[in-house]
Amino acid sequence: MLVSAAVCPCPPLLVPAVAAGAAPELDTARAACADALGVLAASRPDRLVVVGPAAGTADVETYPQGAHGSFRGYGVAVDVTLDGKPPGPGDLDGHPGADLPPSLAVAAWLLSHVAWTASPIQGLGIREPLDAERCIKTGRDITTGSERVALLVMGDASACRTLKAPGYLDERAAAFDAGVARALGSADVAALAALDASLATDLKAAGRACWQVLAGAAGGAALGGALLYDDAPYGVGY
Template sequence: MLVSAAVCPCPPLLVPALAAGAAPELDAARDACADALGVLAASRPDRLVVVGPAAGPQDLEPYPQGAHGTFRGYGVALDVTLDGTPAGPGHGEPPTLPTLPTSLAVAAWLLGNVAWSASPIQGLGVREPLDTERCIKSGRDIAARDERVALLVMGDASACRTLKAPGYLDDRAAAFDAEVARALADADTTALTALDAKLATELQAAGRACWQLLAGAAEGTSLHGALLYEAAPYGVGYLVATWS
């Protein structure tokens, strides 16, 4: 059963070592993510499942605790593992474990930053576009695995909020992001389920499938939502929310 969830964005710039000047405009987002993880830990889960967008060959790619992630492709010798240990250089890549997609590597950095030790961790990469029905079913399956499950849901909103955004300006983006923010603030599973997958793809909203997976996991619960952060500093919508 799902007992708590945190929703966080997953831009690599969230990791200060990757950002020139540590991207101080993201300090508030980093603080909100740390607060959200505190809510997860306080729920005393039996298992934390971390989900994030991925571009792998499978629609749903599992990653075990201890899976390795790296930011070396961004020019920084920084490696992480999905186990809650602090991030730092020098981690050797375990040859038998798969490499985390960027979204889960950012999650691993967040978990290491707070030294997560509240429960075992499991990762799941979600390939876009994944149809809504499959997302909902996957969420239900995850919630049924343990008596107390927590979800860390990684994913960005639209990438079309300004002329300089990765997806250029799209007049539909602000309204889409506002509806997602409202749904997350209200823990509104119906609204998340109703998100238009085609529109989300056009707006480059990489978090859509993961948010709908959350909606499936939260079915039948009475969780309350809180929106901790909402901004689009680079023309990309970043949201941090908790359900508890």
């Protein structure tokens, strides 16, 4: 059963070494993510499932605790493991490539930043775009049974908020992001389940599928929500 969930953005710029000091406007986002992870830890879950968008052929890819990720593709020697702690010397020896998709690598960095020790961790990469029905079923499968499960859901909103945004300006983006913010802030599971997948794809909103996994995991539970951060630096909704 689902006992708590947190939704965080997943730009690599959340990792200070990647931002190289050029993104102080993300300090507030980093602090909000840390606060959200504190709420997850306080719920004392038996297992933390980290869900994030991923490229690839598999609809859903599972990553075990200890899977490796890297930000070397962004020009910085930062490696992470999905275990809630920074990798020590030699931990990545024998691993020539990074297993984790970027969204889960960001999650691994966030978890190491707060020194997550509350529970074992499992990663799920969700292929974009994946239809809503499959996303919701995936969420239901995660929380089937009596195990106390917490979800860390990674994903960005639209990438079309300004002329300089990665997806250029789309006049529909602000309204889409506002609807997502309302749904997350009020824990409106029905609104998340009803998100328009086609529109989300047009707006390059990579979090849509993962938010619908959350909707499936939450099911008919009576939930409360709080919105800790809502902004669009660089024209992308976080």
